[in-house]
Amino acid sequence: MGKSVLNVGRISEGFVLDHIQAGKSMEIYKYLNLDKLDCTVAIIKNARSAKMGVKDIMKIECPIDYIDLDVLGFIDHNITVNIVKDDKVVEKSTLTLPKEIRNIIKCKNPRCITSIEQELDQVFILTDPRKEVYRCKYCEEKYKRK
Amino acid sequence: MRHLMSPLDFSVEELDGLLDLASDIEKNPAKYAHACDGKVLATLFYEPSTRTRLSFESAMIHLGGQVLGFSNAASSSASKGESVSDTIRMVSCYADICAMRHPKEGAPMVATAVSSIPVINAGDGGHQHPTQTLTDLMTIRSLKGRLGNLTIGLCGDLKFGRTVHSLIKALVRYDNIKFVCISPEELKLPDYIREDVLDANGQTYEEVERLEDVIGDLDLLYMTRVQKERFFNEEDYVRLKDFYILDKKKMKLAGPDMLVLHPLPRVNEISVEVDNDPRAAYFKQVQYGVYVRMALILTLLEVNV
Numbered sequence: 001m002g003k004s005v006l007n008v009g010r011i012s013e014g015f016v017l018d019h020i021q022a023g024k025s026m027e028i029y030k031y032l033n034l035d036k037l038d039c040t041v042a043i044i045k046n047a048r049s050a051k052m053g054v055k056d057i058m059k060i061e062c063p064i065d066y067i068d069l070d071v072l073g074f075i076d077h078n079i080t081v082n083i084v085k086d087d088k089v090v091e092k093s094t095l096t097l098p099k100e101i102r103n104i105i106k107c108k109n110p111r112c113i114t115s116i117e118q119e120l121d122q123v124f125i126l127t128d129p130r131k132e133v134y135r136c137k138y139c140e141e142k143y144k145r146k
Numbered sequence: 147m148r149h150l151m152s153p154l155d156f157s158v159e160e161l162d163g164l165l166d167l168a169s170d171i172e173k174n175p176a177k178y179a180h181a182c183d184g185k186v187l188a189t190l191f192y193e194p195s196t197r198t199r200l201s202f203e204s205a206m207i208h209l210g211g212q213v214l215g216f217s218n219a220a221s222s223s224a225s226k227g228e229s230v231s232d233t234i235r236m237v238s239c240y241a242d243i244c245a246m247r248h249p250k251e252g253a254p255m256v257a258t259a260v261s262s263i264p265v266i267n268a269g270d271g272g273h274q275h276p277t278q279t280l281t282d283l284m285t286i287r288s289l290k291g292r293l294g295n296l297t298i299g300l301c302g303d304l305k306f307g308r309t310v311h312s313l314i315k316a317l318v319r320y321d322n323i324k325f326v327c328i329s330p331e332e333l334k335l336p337d338y339i340r341e342d343v344l345d346a347n348g349q350t351y352e353e354v355e356r357l358e359d360v361i362g363d364l365d366l367l368y369m370t371r372v373q374k375e376r377f378f379n380e381e382d383y384v385r386l387k388d389f390y391i392l393d394k395k396k397m398k399l400a401g402p403d404m405l406v407l408h409p410l411p412r413v414n415e416i417s418v419e420v421d422n423d424p425r426a427a428y429f430k431q432v433q434y435g436v437y438v439r440m441a442l443i444l445t446l447l448e449v450n451v
Contacts, residue, residue: 111271113230114252
């Protein structure tokens with residue numbers, strides 16, 4: 001039996017996220033709130049990659065101002081972001097760690113004011129870019145990644 | 147308009163200016179007795195505190211100002227579920243400056259986002275207590291004449307003691323400081339203070355378990371309380387608790403100029419027999435706390451005398 005080929009159609013406007021660490025695509029789906037948007041999303045898990053062995057790829061068809069990609073830098077800044085418009089890749093951007101992230105992750109410190117104050121934004125500040133450390137703006141508790 | 151959230155909000159130069167002002171207040175109290183006539187300090191204390199609240203109130207009264215506020219959450223609108231943001235908006239209409247203590251970490255910072263008056267963090271949970279640090283710095287500078295070239299022993303609970311963490315952060319900015327961290331294994335400095343503050347600043351420090359072994363080398367001994375509840379088993383507590391009771395016998399091993407500081411309240415970690423030793427500076431520290439809070443109120447209210 002020959003090798004099967006998985007074809008995922010081209011998108012005319014949106015994003016192709018490449019070089020996602022294998023298994024991380026569902027996390028990105030959640031952080032980008034894609035479940036709340038009506039756009040077409042293709043998730044390819046464990047695709048073969050010369051560079052990474054295996055990787056995930058995501059294709060998101062939507063207007064390019066729909067999604068805030070800053071959060072991607074926080075999740076995995078090695079992801080390659082291809083921005084597609086009129087069927088062409090118009091920009092290939094590499095990600096950096098955002099200096100501040102707002103309402104993406106929550107402070108887990110039960111002694112933090114964010115645990116009781118109504119409608120207070122959850123804000124994390126990048127305090128050590130080398131070690132990729134984010135701390136809560138209010139209590140300075142370090143965010144521990146899973 | 148400025149607030150004070152962390153002792154590091156002031157640069158070294160600004161801190162020098164603040165401590166100079168506090169020293170001038172100490173020498174010439176009459177000059178400042180009416181500096182804040184007509185001004186009101188609100189003390190918003192969501193958890194009980196004897197020394198800090200009274201120190202702030204004493205500071206404002208000695209400047210000629212007036213004080214209003216509450217001393218626990220139960221007697222405030224917080225008991226009805228009012229947010230910190232709403233409370234400070236309301237208090238901004240009643241007072242010119244406020245000092246806030248709150249059990250939740252970061253609460254005073256939330257207040258600064260909407261406040262139209264300067265906010266002073268008077269302690270937020272286990273996070274920051276900047277006016278204690280200013281008090282410690284004022285005491286050291288007044289009694290030692292300098293904030294650099296010091297060997298400083300930090301003794302007791304170095305893991306959970308926020309006053310120790312804040313003091314370390316403030317002192318690493320000065321030249322030729324050496325820290326000697328004296329604590330049981332269970333209560334050593336947390337990693338983030340060692341890595342992010344001490345190592346990151348190339349700071350010299352050593353960690354030891356016995357006070358007697360190092361007390362003779364110290365210019366300053368900063369005592370804190372070892373709390374029984376921090377230990378996992380009773381045996382360790384019993385083994386270590388007496389290491390850290392400072393008494394006359396241990397003071398004999400110390401140099402003639404070594405100062406003893408303590409953020410207070412003490413329980414039994416400094417024996418009362420040490421109180422009359424001229425090197426015991428912990429009650430003088432309380433007095434310096436009033437001067438430095440007076441200087442802070444004047445600075446934040448931008449009152450020039």
